[in-house]
Amino acid sequence: MLKILKYSIYDLLRSRWSYIYFIFYLILGFVLLFLNTDIDKAIITLLNIIIVLTPLIGTIFGVMYYYNSREFTELLLAQPIKRKNIFLGQYIGVSLSLSLSLLIGLGIPFVLYGLFKSASIFDFVLLIVVGTFLNFIFVALAYNIALRTENKIKGFGFAILMWLMFAVIYDGVFMISLFIFNEYPLDKFALIATMFNPIDLSRILILLKLDISALLGYTGAVFQKFFGTSFGLLISLSVLTLWVLLPVWSIMHISGKKDF
Amino acid sequence: MRAFPLFFFLLCVVPALWGNHITVCPSCHIHSIQAAVDQARPHDTVFVMQGTYIESPIRILKPLHLIGQMNPTLDGGGKKQSIFAVQTDSFSIDGFHFTNVGLSYTSEIAAIFVANSKHFTLSNNQMDHVFYGIILQHVKYGHLLHNTVEGKAIDETSSGNGIHIWKASHIHVEDNHISGMRDGIYFEFVNKSKILRNTSQNNVRYGLHFMFSNHDEYHHNEFRNNGAGVAVMFSKFIKMHHNIFHYNWGTASYGLLLKEINDADIKWNHFVQNTIGINIDGCNRITYENNDFVRNGWALRFTGGCYTNVFKNNNFMYNAFDLSYNSRVNNNLFNSNYWSEYNGYDLDKDGVGDVPYRPVKLFSYIVNKTPETLVLLRSLFVDIINFSEKVSPVFTPDQLVDKSPLLKPVPIPPTPNKM
Secondary structure (H helix, E strand, O other): OHHHHHHHHHHHHHOHHHHHHHHHHHHHHHHHHHHOOOHHHHHHHHHHHHHHHHHHHHHHHHHHHHHHOHHHHHHHHOOOOOHHHHHHHHHHHHHHHHHHHHHHHHHHHHHHOOOOOOOOHHHHHHHHHHHHHHHHHHHHHHHHHHHHOOOHHHHHHHHHHHHHHHHHHHHHHHHHHHHHOOOOOOHHHHHHHHHOOHHHHHHHHHHHHHOOOOOOHHHHHHHHHHHOOHHHHHHHHHHHHHHHHHHHHHHHHHHHHOOO | OOHHHHHHHHHHHHHHHHOOEEEEOOOOOOOOHHHHHHHOOOOOEEEEOOOEEEOOOEEEOOOOEEEEOOOOEEEOOOOOOOOEEEOOOOEEEEOOEEEOOOOOOOOOOEEEEEEOOEEEEEEOOEEEOOOEEEEEEEEEEEEEEOOEEEOOOOOOOOOOOOEEEEEEEEEEEEOOEEEOOOOOEEEEEEEOOEEEOOEEEOOOOEEEEEEOOOOOEEEOOEEEOOOOEEEEEOOEOOEEEOOEEEOOOOOOOOOEEEEOOEOOEEEOOEEEOOOEEEEEEOOEOOEEEOOEEEOOOEEEEEOOOOEOOEEEOOEEEOOOEEEEEOOOOOOOEEEOOEEOOOOOOOOOOOOEOOOOEOOOOHHHHHHHHOHHHHHHOOOHHHHHHHHHHHHOOOOOOOOOOEOOOEOOOOOOOOOOOOO
């Protein structure tokens, strides 16, 4: 598996997409810090971007990589290598290279602007951790979709729909249900509902560290009590881990059975 | 009014020149302050030397000047009695350190309790471990200068106020520091008074609490990290300017709460990082000018019928919500403010945006109806609905616009609260 991982990382390092992605984050980091030298505020802006873009890029990249390397994968399948190792290696390769672009691309500007001297280093680390989680989750979900659909166009369509679902539609439904049932106590429901969407979970995890905890009133108190403690942080990180593990398990399951 | 300082000066100095001096120290012939007070004739000066005096109450019923030399400590011994109980005109208390005033759930006990007095000065006193710091009742023409009150209040029921004034007029509260009490400064039925250059922080409830007090002004004060911020209620003709309200951050906090306030002026203030910058409830004819609202949860929150308020030349920067509105617009006017979220253009380069700005976002309207939806803050979905609402307003009040939003922030100098 390590060999496959190595090859897929080499392959990705040769492809210009990971460089474009890396340079995009690099420029983004510098521009953000150039526009507002306050690292704290830059992190809030960055949050918006990470929450929306990391899943999108992870999804598209995952699907694209699977379809592009399909022939190579078929070649590998003909060799005496475990299927599990092939797909896991590829998956980890893609996720790792994306996460590295994120870490290095954003890390360089923030370190140059004095991150280590700033008090918000913990927030930044949390942001990167959450971004990495989102990468791993969405690449895994994209792989699932790609493995299930032979048709490329259909696969891309489903992948985008999946991203749209988590990034936008879920929140819309969530908001409408809060709106309709506002006669009832909703804080527990809201808490549980966020667990079912990795994007919402990451957003709230970071927001509570940053700015909204006090705005939320009673609901905020419930959320703060849950996410603000190290127990809550642990729970939400394990839910995010679960969000990685389940799709990965599903990748192995499908790839084990799939007829290539 | 101009003659007042001179008059006041004479009031302080003349008796000191002509009156007798009595000295109190722990090893002197007179070693109790009460004894010295009893012996003194009106307008005498009592000097209290360094040392600790466990006495309470010390009753002062004639005009006297008590001056603490080198900060003598007056220890209330935890008794349920005020240390100084004063009921006379023309007196002053200067330079003492008060401690150990007992706690009571039924009566008001303070380090200095003044009732039915006129023309007095309380200055340079330090207070710690006191239930109330200073209580004034039925007084006129008082000066409270350079006092420090520090408490360790935990909850509202078992703590008192730093400076508590009830039924008074013409009081000057200047350069005091109050922290860790219930309310920093409490005004009830206090008219024509001034609160200047005070610092009130870390209080359990309000930094400043105003009730039924008219024609007052407070400026160059700093209110920081108080449980619920500053509350001004049921008062008329108040001037509030050059104050700093910051870090009043919590689920029920605001920088400034205005309830039933009419004809006030709010100018040149800074509201930084409060959950709600100003909470406005039933307030009419108020002018808000040149205020800075930076990084608050809500910069302004209207919660009741408000009429004819004018907002001009204010800066609204990086607030989660600039404005929340739950009633009709009621001819409140927003004009020439700077909004950091404004993204219009200025073709004629006159510094005023050509497109009007709508400060109420759809999401803020939704949050008003269902507060729980706030968990969706900064979600992409919310950005999308806000954008579509901005393009074609359906839900948000369409009269609520700033027709001439500024493109650059109004320069508002930082307010030094020490002048």
